[in-house]
Amino acid sequence: MNLSVSLPGLKLKNPIMPASGCFGFGAEYSKFYDLNQLGAIIIKAATAEARYGNPTPRVAETSAGMLNAIGLQNPGVDNIIANELPALSVYDTPIIANVAGSTIEEYEMVAKAFKNTEQVEALELNISCPNVKEGGVQFGTDPYLASEVTKRVKAQSDVPLYVKLSPNVTNIVEIANAVAKAGADGLSMINTLTGMRIDLQTRKPIIANKIGGLSGPAIKPVAIRMIYQVKQQIDIPIIGMGGITCAEDVLEFLLAGANAVAVGTANFENPFICPEIIAELPEVLKKYGFSSVEDAIGKGHINE
Amino acid sequence: MNLSVSLPGLKLKNPIMPASGCFGFGAEYSKFYDLNQLGAIIIKAATAEARYGNPTPRVAETSAGMLNAIGLQNPGVDNIIANELPALSVYDTPIIANVAGSTIEEYEMVAKAFKNTEQVEALELNISCPNVKEGGVQFGTDPYLASEVTKRVKAQSDVPLYVKLSPNVTNIVEIANAVAKAGADGLSMINTLTGMRIDLQTRKPIIANKIGGLSGPAIKPVAIRMIYQVKQQIDIPIIGMGGITCAEDVLEFLLAGANAVAVGTANFENPFICPEIIAELPEVLKKYGFSSVEDAIGKGHINE
């Protein structure tokens, strides 16, 4: 069965890629399996300088999900290009770099730095990281700022730009529209919902940062809803994510309108999850009457 | 142990009440146990006229949660007062009526109708129901509309008004502030997140209404986060809800800043859940060093 998909700037053998922040820079999982099997790899967020992130605890489990507040820990974009990317050059798998920052200027610097690498075939613009300039308003929750940062980063880059949307908004279609008009080549959705757990013993939030991002199966219905709503209104390629754990979940995202998907939290439960899903996908597609991955994309919108 | 709590207009023997829409008008659960055990009862949403709600399927399960799109089915406020409330009059348990509508005028009518009953000791203003006037903007997601409907309903009523907030907003504190300033006596939070599931076989959303409200343990971290954030900024009593299944969950909500809690989805899994939680609560409070329910409220904010 044909699992390949084409997205702007990306020819993928299959639609499965590990999600940013859940796969490091690939090195750890390369010990478990051959990364050539993956459709693509989205690497951990890069910022202009090295960041040490938030204090610990940084993760906590919730019902069918988890909270994280890593805080963009990374060695800085130059370091990533010099020390992390070379190990990935042996694979015939596209690399998508996740671009983060506190200011538009920082986003621009990171995008520019990746321009000098052959390896990075697309950028994922992470506009849902907390603690940014502009009076604490997040780039991902204000359509104007979202549009501005998209435009400016797009201008610095020569590879396709996928803007990663935050689900913590009243109107996801409005934000999607803003970044689409600003020149985004695609969308990546969803990032984590914000949540909290309080430790009954210490009487404090478990996560040192207090608030963390909720991911895992718990958020899947929110992801499906948002992708469906955006697809209804806007014709733009979508990398879908949020709670995927099996090939059936992948098909549900394709039906909702995703062109490819990313798997995050599930890597922690099962380091082999990506190749396992890739192996199961043909059978699942066949079972539900699809002849290829492309055949399934958006089919949840047909019977209206 | 003293489980009682005082909220504006409500003296509760304990902080546990069934959530609106998950307990009908009490009749069904009165066959399982004595409703006198409950702190209060929040009855199903009332509208001015009878509503038949959405087509079926109206519910679907998700990981640690469920979607519902009942669509405010109810026999209309007059019918509720005439035929449903009398059965509840034998209990020494405060009734909180959930007030819904498509227009501000409808909300006003419903609130006014309840004014003529002795039994209803507080109103819960449900400003997160879809399909309303004003160009499709929901009352619960626009601070101005939220404030308007709060003011107007408050003026029609002589019992305390708890405004039930939607979590599907970019900034929950902004909405909470708006309704607090408009005269809300308390907040009730959270209503359901919106989500979707797509059936792989039929290729259509499972819920006939397509989008449904996500409830259950999956959303608890979002509820805790929102209550915590609101409590940090605004001094207003809160009835907390979202995914509660045990006495430990209740304590987590109290620590976050809830003064009392409502239990929704968990009634479906276990019809005895409310009395079971009430029975376990003293032991759990003791285990974590609290001498009463009031003693625990907001204590998650102390060690900052």
Next chain:
Amino acid sequence: MIRKANLTIVHHEKIAESTFLLHVLSEASTLDIKPGQFIHIKIGQDHSHVLRRPISIADVDHTNKIIKIIFKTVGEGTSYLSQQKVGGKIDALLPCGSSYPIDNLTMDHALLIGGGIGVPPLYYLAKQLVEKGVSVTTILGFQTASHVFFEQEFKALGDVYVATNDGSYGHSGFVTDVYHAVKPSFDYYFSCGPTPMLKGITTDLKEKQGYISLEERMGCGVGACFACVIPSVNGGYKKICQQGPVFDASEVILA
């Protein structure tokens, strides 16, 4: 009155493709259970499955307080059930819903029409009818030969016709095709199965009085959440979990 029961699995058998028969032991008396009612089963030990699953009561052995259920594995809940072992426990609300009102009906001959997982409740019904001296003709429909179950059990109680959609066993086609071919005489009909089948039956038999049992995705299962409604001919909706699942065929409007 509905109770929350902790049932013990005493027998577990695969009786057809993806189809399982479970016998569960009740601590309380089973005498209040009537044909057409269902049990509402909790899935798993924790809260990862928040909704119970409704399964019809296929038979009751009152002497030994044993309830029998038959189900097909179609998703996570029924798969979980199929993996439980003899000696294991099942948390269920029971007995739920309305029953086929046979105590209020006088008849000589009943026609039972069941399709797929709608077959089980008709077995308990058939047994009770036969006990009352009513003669029973049964038409059972399945997708394919490997899905057929309980043909012999129904045969012990009266005439039985089996149809399969693909013709791999018995008559080829739908239960309504069998009905038109056989034209059995009867006073009342009783049916349970997928909605399209019930729609076909109630249309074809609209001159006759009959009772049908409906399915819908359920929330509470006890009448409190309004998840499981069906439009009523008098306007408004009926709750399938409480006023049904068994309805007079003339009182509800099938989609």
Next chain:
Amino acid sequence: MIRKANLTIVHHEKIAESTFLLHVLSEASTLDIKPGQFIHIKIGQDHSHVLRRPISIADVDHTNKIIKIIFKTVGEGTSYLSQQKVGGKIDALLPCGSSYPIDNLTMDHALLIGGGIGVPPLYYLAKQLVEKGVSVTTILGFQTASHVFFEQEFKALGDVYVATNDGSYGHSGFVTDVYHAVKPSFDYYFSCGPTPMLKGITTDLKEKQGYISLEERMGCGVGACFACVIPSVNGGYKKICQQGPVFDASEVILA
């Protein structure tokens, strides 16, 4: 190299209050497992628990390919583990993390200091040290008498001192109190336990060279998510799951 193993429980024993010892059978050779490493265990069959739980390796029987773990039930994950039965399966990543670097150290006498659920990894370490001809003195700290475990097992390998916080067994107070009272002589110390205990030990023994094993809430357990970091003396952070859990006491900064 870390592998995903399907381990079979062959022994299950409660050895102290809320404390369980499990022996699990590995299909693969266990020869690569070193003292201080941990296994990362999946909880439950479905996806309701998305995070694995790290548990130290308490002992290994290489001949029979048996791995032993000891854990205390503190929450949902460890409760689930305690309810698994002999014959049941455990899905684990192993061996994870760094080990006490005893192959690179020359010594006559080692001091082992363990607190609560930090005691288990020291047992496998003690056995290996004794095998190498190193004499071992162990100080074990527990909250209260009912929590004490493995005192006899450590006694078979050298001198053992037990302290309980409430004085209900052995010395009264903390492991550091015992240390100051006994003043054992040693070349290197090896410790595992709650961070406050490690902080006390590394402060009191800062003139000595030692190795400590740290705990932190983990995401991936394999070094990919940056959840489990500890500040390093050279700036930046170290990942406890990958560069640890065992660190030279002088290379990390305890909170």
